[in-house]
Amino acid sequence: MEQLEYQEGRTEIAHLGKVPLIRRLTTDFPICNPSTLMGVGDDCAVVQPSSESEMLTLITTQTLVEGVNFDMMYTPLRHLGYKSAAIAASNIAAMNGTPRQLLVSIAVSNRYSVEALDELYAGILLCCKRYGIDLVGGNTETARAGMTLTVTAIGEVSRQAITYRRGAALHDLVCCTGDLGSAYAGLLILEREKVTYQANPNFQPDLASYDYVLERFLKPEPRLDIIQLLAEKGIVPTAMTDISKGLADAALHLCEASHCGCEIYEEHLPIDYQTSRVCSEMSSNLIPVSCALNGGDDYELLFTISQKDYDKVKSLTEIHIIGHITEEGMPASLVTPQNTTITLRAQAFQSNQP
């Protein structure tokens, strides 16, 4: 009967922000086990099974909330299942690792039928099969409303290959994979169609010309192909993270952990033509580079490599060299084609993106 005791000096969670909140909550926790190599503060926790073991264990967990991280109006459950598994796998990739096991814990209201959960799990199965991941656990719980999904992935990486967010050094090259901003462009289309549908439920959307950006949003792929490619080419990035909340957010995390700044060249950002087309359709104020910097859900990789690896990377079409690391004290910044330097800020668009 004492639940109201803690209301003195009330601070709103929204006021503090997510990253400072996690820091505040976890700052007092000591690390006491020698097996714990990395706790809170990177894409995964890192555990060494024994002090001699060559392979390290990676663990990541993430919660996705209906109405916050996904909208059931336009998210087929099969896609949601696939995407949940892909997000967890992407966090393992972000440490240069390979996902091996997955646990899925869901809380669902009675609005969902068993057949709906069959669809969700069919999507999870598809992603697991594609990437060789074993579903090894989880549970289902009743929820008062909606659906909350928590995915936990276990992966492995060798001591030689593990890549943290920290580790970028002065003059390292900044690279990213795939293209950026397209998932956000897909979300914009889905939100637009939702509004139209709510106004007129007989409306039949024509989404065919947006197939690429829609797939990017609804069914992202963890870049495990890049992890394999880097291994084949003998490249170990000096630092890495995945791009889940926009390039700006990822670059800021990487620079903060590595105690450095960076310069990213706007004209080198990989942006798909469909992303540009969606932007021009949506608003004269929305430029594609904003989608790349502040959109979310791309699940591409951002990493840095030593200049000595330049020759190995330059011909790889799925890897783009977009900038370089600057010294500590310098900001993470964007250099425009007009040679103006803009300091990056974390301002991921607030929308239905995980």
Place this chain on the structure above:
Amino acid sequence: MEQLEYQEGRTEIAHLGKVPLIRRLTTDFPICNPSTLMGVGDDCAVVQPSSESEMLTLITTQTLVEGVNFDMMYTPLRHLGYKSAAIAASNIAAMNGTPRQLLVSIAVSNRYSVEALDELYAGILLCCKRYGIDLVGGNTETARAGMTLTVTAIGEVSRQAITYRRGAALHDLVCCTGDLGSAYAGLLILEREKVTYQANPNFQPDLASYDYVLERFLKPEPRLDIIQLLAEKGIVPTAMTDISKGLADAALHLCEASHCGCEIYEEHLPIDYQTSRVCSEMSSNLIPVSCALNGGDDYELLFTISQKDYDKVKSLTEIHIIGHITEEGMPASLVTPQNTTITLRAQAFQSNQP
């Protein structure tokens, strides 16, 4: 815009039941990684870091939902934090393992302040410190309403000591730890006081004489002391699980996995006098043995040992020999003092228990 497609042939989740649901959802998933020793179907997943490694990795994840698994009316946040970590640790103990790392993922509405989360994490910290567990990750997400907590624990156990639910053999002795039904008795008291409080908010409950059962419900302890004791005595149980949804549920799981039956003697069930007193206060129909069989939240251990270990166990005050294993095809059953045999059924009381 296709979310309604799956409504044909709708089956209600409540109609199917939790365990059959998880079986249905996970049955198509193949195990493809040689590192996966145990997937869905025990208290933890089991992973071998390498084929030579002596130590195995245990992983368990569980979601707790406000209003379903806990009631904020009488659950102090600090206790909730402690209990969440304890539940995860108890699953590791159930495989004869030791918890090492914990990840906590929460979804909270803006009803909760930062200070409220401070309390939650203070409870998690207390449990982590007590049992030497490192908090290594997790995230916070916005929820539309209430709080949903997912705890994931990583533990370790040697190949020699790992204990599955399967493995009980004919004539093995059935043992349990601590006492049973007391957490449920605590819940009954809290529910009674809640009703009184709702009728008269000025009412000051006097809970002093229920201290033991309340602590059992609000702040359970994972029986890691028993895991250590078994190791010291050189005892490896033949099968084990934790008692989270009543003894009947635990015994049925163990017997099903081990392909055997069991006989449990009612007069050997360890029941605290406070549990008995609460029962007699509550209703003339509520008998303490029902709380032990069908109450939840005890987080004691149920395990079987070979008869050759009888001498090692008989003098240990925290371990009670309550029955023996019968052959395959026989039911899990309770033998009353009048020598009547009652077949156990899973009928965990439906209430606010995880």
